[in-house]
Amino acid sequence: MKKDSKFSRQYLRAPFFSDVLYIDGEYVLRCRSLNLSEGGMLLTELPRIPERDAFPLMVSLTKYPKFSLLSADKILKMSFHDLDHQVMKLKSRIVRNFKNPLNSILNENVGIQFYPLDSGDNELIIDYVGTYLKNIIFLLNMFEGKQFNHNKNQDQLILKKAADILGYDISLPIPLLRQKILHDYQSLESL
Numbered sequence: 001m002k003k004d005s006k007f008s009r010q011y012l013r014a015p016f017f018s019d020v021l022y023i024d025g026e027y028v029l030r031c032r033s034l035n036l037s038e039g040g041m042l043l044t045e046l047p048r049i050p051e052r053d054a055f056p057l058m059v060s061l062t063k064y065p066k067f068s069l070l071s072a073d074k075i076l077k078m079s080f081h082d083l084d085h086q087v088m089k090l091k092s093r094i095v096r097n098f099k100n101p102l103n104s105i106l107n108e109n110v111g112i113q114f115y116p117l118d119s120g121d122n123e124l125i126i127d128y129v130g131t132y133l134k135n136i137i138f139l140l141n142m143f144e145g146k147q148f149n150h151n152k153n154q155d156q157l158i159l160k161k162a163a164d165i166l167g168y169d170i171s172l173p174i175p176l177l178r179q180k181i182l183h184d185y186q187s188l189e190s191l
Helices: 072-077 119-143 152-165 174-186
Strands: 013-024 027-037 040-044 054-063 084-098 109-114
Touching: 013 040, 013 119, 027 119, 040 084, 054 119, 072 152, 084 119, 119 152, 119 174, 152 174
Parallel strands: none
Antiparallel strands: 013 027, 013 054, 027 040, 040 109, 054 084, 084 109
């Protein structure tokens, strides 16, 4: 999903809240990811920045269903742990390194680029980003009352369940949850 405008990102990206394992010298370390695209990902909470610019990493990519194609009952019975996951072993290099404004204890955020990305992994990432985008639109429609319309309480349960499966903090008040999801939608391809 390559973009043409010089003012937009080269690839669509989607939130990707997951643990990532990476190798730095003799050590296997764990960090967290914040987003994912065909081009790379944004990592945070690195115990240390890899000494080499290029390093291998491993991620578990979640296979999300398209919520708009599911019944309300199916969504309510679903759990994140029931979803299929695909483990990907990738080669990466650091392309951007900046301070994490929310955490001064752990190192800064690191933008990494995948190289080379084989066609199978590329397709998995494209599918992940496309499905996540459709699920964000589903959630935004739920906020507007455009999806199931059972009753307000039932629809709110469905909304929170779907948001929880996608990795959002459902303890947030509904207006703040909506704001966070809307921000993620708006930043899918913006600078």
